[in-house]
Amino acid sequence: MEQIDAVAALSALAHPGRLAVFRLLVKAGAEGLPAGRIAEATGSLSNTLSTNLNILTQAGLAHSRRDGRQIIYTADYDAMRGLLTFLVEDCCQGEPAICGPLAGIASGATCGAKIC
DSSP: OOHHHHHHHHHHHSSHHHHHHHHHHHHHOTTOEEHHHHHHHHTOOHHHHHHHHHHHHHTTSEEEEEETTEEEEEEOHHHHHHHHHHHHTTGGGGOHHHHHHHHHHHHTOEETTEEO
16 A cells, blocks of 8 residues: 555544444445445434545545445455555564564454455
8 A cells, every 4th residue: 555545544534433434334344334324323414424435435445336226335345454554564673572463453354254
């Protein structure tokens, strides 16, 4: 991941509402969630949710697809792993004991019962 992409992703996540939506999408797994369920779960107004989802999508952290009359949103797990890798890739001045646990968490991240 390039620095400019990391800044865009971090900027998108630096808002309580967007962070809550992203975490909900990560938890939902590959099936994703329709916008209405996201609004219910986060207590978001539709225009606020739409803005937050657009920002997450533009930052590459979420995707949408149409399913009949609904729009389903999913987290982009490759982008999430890329951001996590970017944040820790030069970590610890060669002391893996400091960042070692983070690598294990990132590599074993699960989406529900599935590996992301």
